[in-house]
Amino acid sequence: MDSMSWFKRQSKGITTPTNEKKDTPTGLWKKTPAGHIVHIKELRNNCYVSPNDGYHFTIGSKEYFEILFDDNHFEELDANMESGDPLGFVDNKPYTKRIKESQAKTGLKDAVRSAHGKMNGLDIVVACMDFDFIGGSMGSVVGEKIARAIDFALAHRYPLLIISRSGGARMMEAGFSLMQMAKTSAKLALLSEAKVPYISLMTDPTTGGVSASFAMLGDFNIAEPNALIGFAGPRVIRETIGKDLPKDFQTAEFLLEHGFLDFIVDRRRLKEKLTLLLKMLK
Incomplete structure (x- = not known):
């Protein structure tokens, strides 16, 4: 037998050299930090959580809307709002160009989407x-869209859910970004006065100006397992205080233990848990 026959597939006169075989298409499999490999179809059916070790893969608004809204049916709010360049920010990559590139790459207008629909038959704004x-950064558009989502929830007396995943305020809008912290917090105070429920879900990561404003102001503050939640990063804190930080510092589990969270929820049970919570509040 020719030694090259070991590297060929021969069947009924068909010969396929090894170098002609097609690679497995990329993106069909995901690997968890623990090394478990999961097919993307299985992940979709499991709310993007590894069935082997419970690892929560990071997802965006498209996937969360699919998980939460009945039959993925919802009406998006302020869908076409997008950022300008209020400061005329210029560096090696002008801000307006960065916005356009991000829009083309992601298919999104900005770092937040808001919508209303039914969740197990209950009206909700998300x-x-x-x-x-x-990086999920909060600029003027993020603050304005969240403020308008709060207004919509207040006008219709629908409970509000905000799902946070952000690196903090957007530096390219400087003071305009910081103003969104006060604006969203003031709007949430109106929601609280009207006794309309607000649930804040923090995912990995929730940091900076977002964690310092609306993310921590929920009537119920909840999180996904192992989510990183904090203001400054661990390295900055360690260098500032000059001390080693506790084990699992800034994880959802650490915050729950120290009273900053009401509970941690597995994404596979998120819709069920939120429905039960809102029915109890009714």
């Missing part, structure tokens, strides 16, 4: 951040 759009 605002969900997208980390893929400039």
Whole structure:
């Protein structure tokens, strides 16, 4: 037998050299940090959570809307709102160009989408951040869309869910970004006065100005397992205080233990848990 026959597939006169075989298409499999490999179809059916070890893969508004809204049916709010360049920010990559590139890459207008629809038959407003759009950073559009989502929830007395995943305020809008912290917090105070429920779901990561404003102001503050939640990063804190940080510092589990969260919820039970919570509040 020719030694090259070991590297060929021969069947009924068909010969396929090894170098002609097609590779498995990329993107069909995902690998968890623990090394478990899961097919993307299985992940979709499991709310993007690994069935082997419970690892929560990061997802965006598209996937969360699919998980939460009945039959993925919803009406998006302020869908076409997009950022300008209020400061005329210029560096090696002008801000307006960065916005357009992010829009083309992600198919999103900015780092948050808001919508209303039914969740197990209950009316709800959901605002969900997208980390893929400039790190989920909060600029004027994010603050305004969240403020308008709050207004909509207040006008219709629908409960509000905000899903946070953000690196913090958007530096390219400087003070305009910081103003969104006060604006969203003031709007949420109106929601609280009207006794309309607000649930804040923090996912990995929730940091900076987002964690310092609306993400921590929920009537119920909840999180996904192992989510990183904090203001400054662990390295900055360690260097500032000059001490080693506790084990699992800034994880959802650490925050729950120290009273900053009401509960941690597995994404596979998120819709069920939120429905039960809202029915109890009714």
